[in-house]
Amino acid sequence: MDSCCDLFASEEFQRRSAINKENRAKLKIVHTSGARSFQRESVVSKLEEARLEIEEMRARQMEYEALLVKRSDMEQTMREHLQMMEEQQRKKDEELMQMMAGAATEKRQRASEDDAGTTKEPSGTTRTEDATNGGADA
Secondary structure, eight states, rough: HHHHHHHSSSSSHHHEEEEEHHHHHHOSSOOOTSSSOOOHHHHHHHHHHHHHHHHHHHHHHHHHHHHHHHHHHHHHHHHHHHHHHHHHHHHHHHHHHHHHHHHHHHHHHHHHHHHHHEEETSSEEEEETTTTTTTOOO
16 A cells, blocks of 8 residues: 555656646646547537437427328318308309299290280270270270
Protein backbone atom coordinates (compact mmCIF):
# COMPACT_ATOMS: atom_id res chain seq x y z
CA MET A 1 0.00 0.00 0.00
CA ASP A 2 2.81 2.33 0.69
CA SER A 3 3.96 2.02 -2.91
CA CYS A 4 0.59 3.38 -4.12
CA CYS A 5 0.82 6.35 -1.76
CA ASP A 6 4.42 6.84 -2.75
CA LEU A 7 3.36 6.93 -6.43
CA PHE A 8 0.83 9.73 -5.89
CA ALA A 9 3.25 11.63 -3.71
CA SER A 10 6.15 11.37 -6.19
CA GLU A 11 7.50 14.49 -7.85
CA GLU A 12 7.01 13.03 -11.40
CA PHE A 13 3.35 12.23 -10.70
CA GLN A 14 2.71 15.71 -9.32
CA ARG A 15 4.34 17.29 -12.40
CA ARG A 16 2.21 15.18 -14.82
CA SER A 17 -0.90 15.89 -12.77
CA ALA A 18 -0.33 19.64 -13.05
CA ILE A 19 0.22 19.42 -16.84
CA ASN A 20 -2.93 17.31 -17.26
CA LYS A 21 -4.92 19.75 -15.14
CA GLU A 22 -3.84 22.66 -17.38
CA ASN A 23 -4.65 20.70 -20.54
CA ARG A 24 -8.10 19.75 -19.21
CA ALA A 25 -8.87 23.41 -18.53
CA LYS A 26 -8.03 24.27 -22.16
CA LEU A 27 -10.58 21.78 -23.60
CA LYS A 28 -13.51 23.44 -25.39
CA ILE A 29 -15.65 20.29 -25.44
CA VAL A 30 -15.92 18.42 -22.18
CA HIS A 31 -16.23 14.66 -22.68
CA THR A 32 -19.07 13.49 -20.44
CA SER A 33 -20.16 10.30 -22.16
CA GLY A 34 -18.17 7.99 -19.96
CA ALA A 35 -16.60 5.07 -21.81
CA ARG A 36 -18.22 5.97 -25.15
CA SER A 37 -16.09 7.70 -27.74
CA PHE A 38 -17.19 10.90 -29.46
CA GLN A 39 -17.72 8.97 -32.70
CA ARG A 40 -19.87 6.35 -31.04
CA GLU A 41 -21.83 9.03 -29.17
CA SER A 42 -22.39 10.85 -32.48
CA VAL A 43 -23.75 7.68 -34.13
CA VAL A 44 -25.97 6.88 -31.14
CA SER A 45 -27.30 10.44 -31.17
CA LYS A 46 -28.05 10.29 -34.90
CA LEU A 47 -29.78 6.94 -34.47
CA GLU A 48 -31.95 8.39 -31.70
CA GLU A 49 -32.85 11.37 -33.90
CA ALA A 50 -33.72 9.00 -36.75
CA ARG A 51 -35.89 6.89 -34.43
CA LEU A 52 -37.78 9.98 -33.26
CA GLU A 53 -38.24 11.13 -36.85
CA ILE A 54 -39.61 7.72 -37.84
CA GLU A 55 -42.07 7.83 -34.92
CA GLU A 56 -43.24 11.28 -36.04
CA MET A 57 -43.63 10.04 -39.61
CA ARG A 58 -45.69 7.07 -38.42
CA ALA A 59 -47.92 9.38 -36.39
CA ARG A 60 -48.40 11.65 -39.44
CA GLN A 61 -49.14 8.59 -41.58
CA MET A 62 -51.82 7.47 -39.13
CA GLU A 63 -53.34 10.97 -39.13
CA TYR A 64 -53.27 10.99 -42.94
CA GLU A 65 -54.99 7.60 -43.10
CA ALA A 66 -57.64 8.78 -40.65
CA LEU A 67 -58.24 11.85 -42.84
CA LEU A 68 -58.55 9.62 -45.91
CA VAL A 69 -61.22 7.57 -44.13
CA LYS A 70 -63.10 10.74 -43.16
CA ARG A 71 -62.83 12.03 -46.73
CA SER A 72 -64.16 8.76 -48.11
CA ASP A 73 -67.06 8.83 -45.64
CA MET A 74 -67.87 12.43 -46.57
CA GLU A 75 -67.77 11.64 -50.28
CA GLN A 76 -70.12 8.69 -49.75
CA THR A 77 -72.51 10.89 -47.74
CA MET A 78 -72.41 13.54 -50.46
CA ARG A 79 -73.17 10.93 -53.15
CA GLU A 80 -76.12 9.64 -51.10
CA HIS A 81 -77.47 13.17 -50.60
CA LEU A 82 -77.07 13.93 -54.29
CA GLN A 83 -78.96 10.76 -55.22
CA MET A 84 -81.69 11.63 -52.73
CA MET A 85 -81.99 15.17 -54.11
CA GLU A 86 -82.09 13.87 -57.70
CA GLU A 87 -84.83 11.40 -56.74
CA GLN A 88 -86.84 14.15 -55.06
CA GLN A 89 -86.44 16.38 -58.11
CA ARG A 90 -87.49 13.53 -60.40
CA LYS A 91 -90.64 12.96 -58.30
CA LYS A 92 -91.47 16.69 -58.37
CA ASP A 93 -90.97 16.73 -62.14
CA GLU A 94 -93.27 13.72 -62.53
CA GLU A 95 -95.93 15.34 -60.33
CA LEU A 96 -95.69 18.55 -62.34
CA MET A 97 -95.97 16.65 -65.61
CA GLN A 98 -99.03 14.79 -64.28
CA MET A 99 -100.60 18.07 -63.15
CA MET A 100 -99.93 19.64 -66.54
CA ALA A 101 -101.32 16.58 -68.35
CA GLY A 102 -104.39 16.62 -66.10
CA ALA A 103 -104.93 20.33 -66.74
CA ALA A 104 -104.60 19.82 -70.50
CA THR A 105 -107.08 16.92 -70.37
CA GLU A 106 -109.56 19.01 -68.39
CA LYS A 107 -109.18 21.86 -70.86
CA ARG A 108 -109.85 19.52 -73.80
CA GLN A 109 -112.86 18.05 -72.00
CA ARG A 110 -114.28 21.50 -71.32
CA ALA A 111 -113.66 22.51 -74.90
CA SER A 112 -115.40 19.39 -76.23
CA GLU A 113 -118.27 19.90 -73.78
CA ASP A 114 -118.56 23.50 -74.91
CA ASP A 115 -118.53 22.37 -78.53
CA ALA A 116 -121.21 19.72 -77.83
CA GLY A 117 -123.56 22.18 -76.13
CA THR A 118 -123.30 24.85 -78.86
CA THR A 119 -124.48 24.54 -82.46
CA LYS A 120 -124.04 26.87 -85.42
CA GLU A 121 -127.07 28.17 -87.34
CA PRO A 122 -126.84 28.45 -91.11
CA SER A 123 -126.88 32.20 -90.66
CA GLY A 124 -123.56 31.97 -88.77
CA THR A 125 -124.95 32.75 -85.33
CA THR A 126 -124.40 30.45 -82.39
CA ARG A 127 -127.32 28.83 -80.63
CA THR A 128 -127.07 27.24 -77.24
CA GLU A 129 -129.70 24.72 -76.41
CA ASP A 130 -130.45 24.44 -72.77
CA ALA A 131 -133.50 24.68 -70.56
CA THR A 132 -132.94 28.27 -69.47
CA ASN A 133 -133.28 30.05 -72.77
CA GLY A 134 -135.38 27.55 -74.71
CA GLY A 135 -133.23 27.65 -77.80
CA ALA A 136 -133.02 31.44 -78.13
CA ASP A 137 -130.11 33.08 -79.91
CA ALA A 138 -127.08 33.69 -77.87
